[in-house]
Amino acid sequence: MIKKIFVVVSLFLFHNLVYGVDINDALKYLEENSLNIKIITRVVDEQGLTIWNANMSKITISGKSVKVKLQGVNILVITDITPYIRYDNTILLVSQGEVWIGSSESDEMNHYSTIKSLPVSMGESALFFPLGVIKAVDRKIYNIELEIQVNPNNRDSGE
Amino acid sequence: MCFDGQTLSAFLDNELESSKYLIVKEHLQSCSDCQKTIDLLQSVSSQVKLANNQVESFTKETVWTRLSHSTSPGRGLDFWHRAFIISPTLMISLSFLFIAILGASLFFSIFNDSSSFPFSNNADLSFESEKYPLEIPVDNVEKVLAYFNIHDEPLEFYMQLPGPSDFVIQGEPIFLKKTDYVAER
16 A cells, blocks of 8 residues: 555656656747748739738748738728648648728628638748739729738748 | 174274174174174274374464465565565655655746746747747747637737728639739739
8 A cells, every 4th residue: 555655656756757848849849830921912903003012921820810901991801811731731821801891982881701721832922812803994993912921930031 | 683883883993892792793704784884884984094194283383384385486476465665764755855846846836927938038039020029938838839829919910001992892802822823814
């Protein structure tokens, strides 16, 4: 009986040594698995010319989304971009877009939502058009496009 | 005239008077039943004598010898059945050691607030986005992942579009690779 108690107590005393996690291992895990998402938001006209753009980059991990909110006079676009690292080290990008758009003629407000996924390689750019793609028109309109690029978060790579 | 078992037993034990002994002896020569009885009594008597010879006197030494021979040298007891003696001094020392380690663990868990644990001032250990530096608790991997899930600051970016601009829904949202889009155009 004493022997059994002694063995149990010994295991309890050395519990941290058996099950502890090294801080360096946690840092290394972050280093190897974090991702850098670069998003370039552009406003283009009907001829495809960029009239406005903004860059951003965020560090995240697989499964953690990055949200982009774009607010205009009559429009609000919220885009959630979630990268998932696949078994072959490619990325599955899941983009969820919501658009609230008002009409200039009336007080009507419309809501649209979509969810799209796209497999890409590390460093490969993807384009997301939350309002769709401009077809040939004869008036001046604008469109929004988001260019998304996912890279491994490597401080040596620089930007 | 046959004799009873008691007489025959006395005859076998030479306990009869000489005159009666001769009469029984003469009768046995002609009576098979009495002879069978005599034979039976003789076999019982010899079995009893044999048993008596085999009974040992169970002294203390014989008992101990038997016990020691019953445990063969090569078998041995398993770990849990062996005698395990801990001296009182060792027991007290182990108890103090256990209390000290337990107290130290509780002390460090209470006073070490991991949720706001910053990296050291060494910039190489910090993970930063372009504009939003992050402080990540890294005492274990599970806390790091939980940090990303529950941290107050969401990973979002807000942009004000230039206005007034006329945005119109062109069609279904499209998500494609840049190379594919360029090729289509």
